[in-house]
Amino acid sequence: MSKETLISEKIRAIAPEMDPLRLGMGWKSSDLDKPKILIESTFGDSHPGSSHLLDLVNKASDGVREEGGKAARYFVTDICDGQAQGHDGINYSLASRDMIANMVEIHNNATPFDAGVFIASCDKGLPGLLMGIGRTNLPSVVVPGGVMAAGPDLLTLEMIGKYNAECARGEITPEEFDYYKHNACPTCGACSFMGTACTMQVMTEALGLALPGTALLPAISPELQKTAERAGRTAMALALSGKTARDIVTLKSFENAIMVHAAISGSTNAILHLPAIAHEFGVSIDAETFERIHKSAHYILNVRPAGFWPAEYVYYAGGVPAIMEEIKDLLHLDAMTVTGKTVGENLEDIKNSDYYAIAEEYLRKKGVKKEDIIRPYSNPIGSEGTIAILKGNLAPEGAVIKHSAVPKEMFHAVLKAKPFNSEEEAIAAVLSHKIQPGDAVIVRYEGPKGSGMPELFYTTEAISSDPELGKSIALITDGRFSGASKGPAVGHVSPEAAEGGPIALVEENDLIELDIPSRTLSIVGVAGKEMSEDEIGKIFAERKAHLKPFHSKYPSGVLKIYSEHAVSPMKGGYME
Numbered sequence: 316m317s318k319e320t321l322i323s324e325k326i327r328a329i330a331p332e333m334d335p336l337r338l339g340m341g342w343k344s345s346d347l348d349k350p351k352i353l354i355e356s357t358f359g360d361s362h363p364g365s366s367h368l369l370d371l372v373n374k375a376s377d378g379v380r381e382e383g384g385k386a387a388r389y390f391v392t393d394i395c396d397g398q399a400q401g402h403d404g405i406n407y408s409l410a411s412r413d414m415i416a417n418m419v420e421i422h423n424n425a426t427p428f429d430a431g432v433f434i435a436s437c438d439k440g441l442p443g444l445l446m447g448i449g450r451t452n453l454p455s456v457v458v459p460g461g462v463m464a465a466g467p468d469l470l471t472l473e474m475i476g477k478y479n480a481e482c483a484r485g486e487i488t489p490e491e492f493d494y495y496k497h498n499a500c501p502t503c504g505a506c507s508f509m510g511t512a513c514t515m516q517v518m519t520e521a522l523g524l525a526l527p528g529t530a531l532l533p534a535i536s537p538e539l540q541k542t543a544e545r546a547g548r549t550a551m552a553l554a555l556s557g558k559t560a561r562d563i564v565t566l567k568s569f570e571n572a573i574m575v576h577a578a579i580s581g582s583t584n585a586i587l588h589l590p591a592i593a594h595e596f597g598v599s600i601d602a603e604t605f606e607r608i609h610k611s612a613h614y615i616l617n618v619r620p621a622g623f624w625p626a627e628y629v630y631y632a633g634g635v636p637a638i639m640e641e642i643k644d645l646l647h648l649d650a651m652t653v654t655g656k657t658v659g660e661n662l663e664d665i666k667n668s669d670y671y672a673i674a675e676e677y678l679r680k681k682g683v684k685k686e687d688i689i690r691p692y693s694n695p696i697g698s699e700g701t702i703a704i705l706k707g708n709l710a711p712e713g714a715v716i717k718h719s720a721v722p723k724e725m726f727h728a729v730l731k732a733k734p735f736n737s738e739e740e741a742i743a744a745v746l747s748h749k750i751q752p753g754d755a756v757i758v759r760y761e762g763p764k765g766s767g768m769p770e771l772f773y774t775t776e777a778i779s780s781d782p783e784l785g786k787s788i789a790l791i792t793d794g795r796f797s798g799a800s801k802g803p804a805v806g807h808v809s810p811e812a813a814e815g816g817p818i819a820l821v822e823e824n825d826l827i828e829l830d831i832p833s834r835t836l837s838i839v840g841v842a843g844k845e846m847s848e849d850e851i852g853k854i855f856a857e858r859k860a861h862l863k864p865f866h867s868k869y870p871s872g873v874l875k876i877y878s879e880h881a882v883s884p885m886k887g888g889y890m891e
Contacts, residue, residue, distance in 0.1 A: 321429045322428075323351040326427050334347050342385070349383060350383070350551060351385055351387060351429050352379045352384050352385070352428060352551065353387055353422065353431040353453070354376060354388050354431070354433075355391065355419055355422060355431060355434070355444065356368045356369075356372050356388075356390060356391075357415070357434070357436070357440035358392065358434070362394075362395030363463055363500055363503040363505075364393075364395070364437035364460060364503070364505045365460070367461075367503035367534060368436070368460055370540065371458055371543040372388055372434060374543035374547070375547040376388065376547060377544055378543070378547020379432070379547040379548070380547075381547070382547070382552070384429075384547075384550075384554070386547065389422045391415050391418040391419065393411060393437060394407065394439070396408050396437075396438050396439075396797065400770065400772055400797075406767035406768075407767060408438070408767070409763065409795075410874060411439045412439040412442050412446070413446070413889060413890045414443070415439065415443025415444060415446075416446035416595070418447070419443070419444060419448070420447055423447075423451045423453055424451060430454040430455060430550040431448070431550060432455070432456055432543075432546045432550045433447075433448060433455055433456075433457045433458070434457070434458040434543070435460055436462075436504060436516065437511075437515075438510070438512050438798070442591065445457070445519065445588075445592045446591055446889070448524070448595075449560060449594075449595030450595040451560075452560050452561050453559070453560060454553035454559055454560060455524065455553070455653075456524065456525070456653045457519045458543050458546045459516035459520070460505065461503075461504045461516075461531070461532045461535075462504045462505045462627050462629075463501065463503060463504035463505065463627070464502045464504075464507065464625075465501075465627050466498040466499050466500070466501050469625055471626075472507070473508045473510060473619060473797075476776030476797075477780040478496075479773070479776065480773075483746050483777075484746065502535050504533070505534070505626070506626075507619075508625060508626050509581060509582065509621070510620070510797060510798025511582040513531055513798075514576070514581035514585050516530040516531050517530045517531065517575060517581065518575070518588070521568075521571050521635060521639070522572050522592075523571075523650060523652030524560075524563070526545060526546060526653065527635075527662075527664070527665055528634050528636050528665055530634065531630050531634060533630065552655065553653065556655065560596070561597060563652065565650065566598050567649070567650040568647075570600075571658065572589060573589065573608045575642070576701075577609045577702070578613060578614060578638050579615075579618070580622070580696075581701070581702075582798030583702060583715050583716075583798070583806060583807070586715050587768075587887055590602070591888065592887075594886075594889055595889075601887075603704065605702055605704065606702075606703065606834070609699075609700025609701065609703070610700055612642075612698075612699075613641075613642065613695035613697070614695055614697040614719055615638070615690040616689060617687065617696060619799075620720060620798075620799050621717070621720045621801065624683075628678075629688065630674055631677040631688070632687075633671055633675075636661075636671075637689050639662060642692060643662065697719055700719075701718065702716070702718070703715075703831055703834055704834060705834050705835060705836040706834065706836065707837030708817060708851065709791075709818060709821070709827065709836045709837055710809060711810065711816075713807070713809055714808040714836050715884075716803075716804065717801075717804070718831050720801035720802060721802065721803045721804075721831065722786045722803065725786065727828075727832065727833075728789065728829050729826055729827070729829075729840075730753055730788065730789055730828075731754050731824050732757050732821045732822065732823065732825040733749075733750060733755065735756070735758050736760050738761065738769070738773070738794070741756050741758045744756070745778055745784070746777055751788075752783060752788060755789050755790075755791055755829075756788060756790045757791050757821050757827075758771060759793055759808075759812035759818045759819055759821075760811075760812045760813055760865070761794030761811075762793035762808075762809075762811025762813055763811065763882075763883075763888045764811060764878045764881060765813035765865070766794075766867075766868070766874075767869075767878065768881075768888055769794055770796055771794050771796055772797035772799060772800055774790060775790060775796055775802055785803075789804070790803065790805065791805045791836070792804075792805070792818075793808040793811035793818055805836060807884035808836075815859065817838065822841075822858070824841075825840065826840030826841070838851055838855070841854055
């Protein structure tokens with residue numbers, strides 16, 4: 316592609332104000348006819364995953380300049396789900412993803428660029444940027460912002476929920492709790508467990524939008540700085556190649572990402588994000604795609620919360636390339652990537668570089684073997700994936716459970732319903748021991764149309780940290796969970812309560828059957844007595860006739876807009 320055919324030059328030719336305005340912000344005359352590269356990041360003093368990104372933005376700008384281009388820095392700061400937990404702030408989390416995508420669209424389409432570098436670390440920043448890339452179809456490369464180090468004795472942030480519950484029950488002292496809080500986040504970067512942030516860094520690389528071997532680099536490492544500079548150079552090559560984002564990311568790319576998701580026991584939030592991203596790329600995937608791919612996939616990554624090691628150790632064991640090597644017979648090795656090469660070619664290039672040698676040196680210093688972190692495909696942690704899609708009369712459109720984090724005792728159970736219309740009521744009941752073994756804690760009106768689909772992290776931690784309840788009850792909700800959540804937690808129940816789904820009709824002591832092997836979630840009885848499907852159907856039809864209409868507590872603002880336009884969680888919860 317010649318410079319004259321670049322979109323920035325076409326726009327410049329019809330917008331005479333463009334040149335003087337750019338000169339007015341410090342550009343040189345020689346910059347005006349260079350390829351223009353958008354560098355969009357979530358940098359801000361918002362949380363450890365974004366506070367360090369400005370250095371990476373500037374390194375990416377250096378890479379663009381070295382290749383003869385001109386970079387423009389744009390910012391759309393993300394929020395921190397951790398800081399939003401425990402109050403209504405978490406209701407804004409999922410909606411923020413779509414607002415970030417909207418800002419990418421606005422930034423690029425108002426002043427079109429020839430390619431982009433996108434930089435983020437965390438839960439909604441990365442999915443939002445990826446959705447924006449797909450929507451604008453801008454040739455793009457993504458820089459994952461890296462992972463923070465673990466604290467003393469491998470302390471990581473997801474353990475704070477457990478310690479919070481233990482402190483509330485009087486099992487540890489406030490002083491002990493303060494120690495954990497003050498040492499859980501020793502550096503910048505994404506929290507060091509396979510939560511949504513780290514999962515989405517891995518997904519970005521698996522999709523082919525990040526350079527090979529760049530997900531989950533230590534946030535304070537020189538390797539990450541070099542990655543950002545390389546990304547700037549790669550964006551220039553993409554601008555001149557004529558290949559758009561949709562030319563690179565296809566159905567094969569998403570199937571690769573889901574296979575990797577199974578291998579790492581990734582966050583259930585990926586079932587919201589990947590379909591939403593695919594939608595923007597013009598690709599159709601849904602929860603059934605996850606079920607199909609996960610069902611016989613091998614789970615091989617021994618990383619928290621389902622495993623033992625902090626996510627910091629993934630890179631030391633060889634990173635995403637090492638994971639893909641173990642499962643490469645199941646991948647589409649001909650899928651294209653931002654390098655201009657296929658997945659298979661990238662894996663070969665990695666083997667012929669010093670990448671594994673550098674990672675291995677880190678591993679040697681930690682005194683850990685690669686196989687402790689990334690198991691061989693032939694010796695997996697599990698061989699039936701990590702995510703299951705459940706359906707039944709309680710979830711006609713589906714629900715999600717991470718069965719790799721569920722005690723075997725809870726793979727099949729019939730439980731008594733204890734319904735609550737908010738998380739606050741539910742967690743109070745758990746901590747005050749009103750919930751007993753054999754109960755099903757039902758939390759509803761927490762879906763996209765109900766309250767923005769917040770995470771119910773504190774409730775899952777209160778349950779999983781209780782030795783008795785963690786193996787004898789289930790949490791069932793139309794909301795979602797943190798990537799740090801573990802235990803028998805069923806989320807994304809659809810249709811949600813705010814749309815009059817069956818979860819809105821559940822009453823005290825209805826019998827709920829959870830059957831993970833059969834992939835079912837069903838109401839099998841009323842008032843503690845088992846009944847036939849026909850009997851239950853008649854009772855629920857009568858309850859629905861008397862169900863009061865749902866009224867949102869957000870009459871204006873972002874959450875009103877989001878709740879009115881969000882699709883089902885099973886489709887990705889994006890705004891139509």
